[in-house]
Amino acid sequence: MTENNQSIQTPRRSVPFWAQAVIWVGLLALLGILAVSLLRAQQGTIQVGQVVDDFTLSLFEGYTYNERDEVTLSELRGKVVVVNFWASWCKPCEQEAAELEEAWRYYESSGEVVFLGVDYVDTEPEARSYLAKFDITFPSGPDRGTRISQQFRIEGVPETYFIDRDGVLRQIQTGPFPSVEAIRAIIDPLLAEE
């Protein structure tokens, strides 16, 4: 019995300090990563008033801008840029396709406005059918690796971003445009600015 009591009273080996430090640092790092991920997930789209980071859109075969098969946003500084995210599987996108094309044709000759169609997680044959069906002529291309949509942190399609001559995001349209006038109502004030 005495031996038993002695064995009970033997002091327990505690976890070394360095191991405790590693565990706590690891836990805090994990919590940090989780917090950053959650914040980014809840952040929503990029904010109006923010300068839009540069990106390059590779265009579908048959589409060019200034005789090149890709467009870089920074090259469009000085113009109003309309970035439209769409997909062939997206039914609401079809509701605004004709209006977007009509608006593009209205502004195209001025050279002051550029429309960019960014095809989000789509398959090329269906995307091409969509472009042909709605006779889309403004520069359009696939969002390879979803880099552009991640940059804009889009929440769905269709979404359209209006960027002014200084490269600042000025307006976001979530969902389809009801009419050409609705598109012009956003672009005209941006064009009027010096």
Place this chain on the structure above:
Amino acid sequence: MKSRNIFLTASGLLLLAALLSPPSGVQAQQPTPSDDEVNAIARQLYCPVCENTPLDVCPTQACKQWRDEIRLRLAEGWTEEEILQYFVDEYGARVLAEPPRSGLNWLAYIVPPLAFLAGAYLLFRAFRSWRALARQQAAEAAPPPATNGKDEYVARLEEELRKRG
């Protein structure tokens, strides 16, 4: 006249042989990749539109198009790895059901087993200390030994034997 008959007979035999011989140059059609083959790859990908839905069971139009894309690539002779890499290149690594083993993605593979092992170790330590505590309490609660050095039961037994003897 005789040579004409020979010619006609030979022509007839040739025509008969041509009709009876199996068609050459035509091979069995390559089977279209089956749904099972397509789904074996599709279940390694996630729907681009709905969250947390594997591609093989997703009912959206986008997923249907992706499955058609897989079927097309399989029919063209692409391997599973090539098809998965194509989807990563086109749509990003986040479409993969299993994140690639690189960078911070390693956390997804390392942290769960480490957390499990740490939890098991903590439980082991807790059980060990609980058992030690229980033993200590049992020892403290045990009745003191008989003062005359005899067990009470033995004493009673001897007493009974003495009475009867």
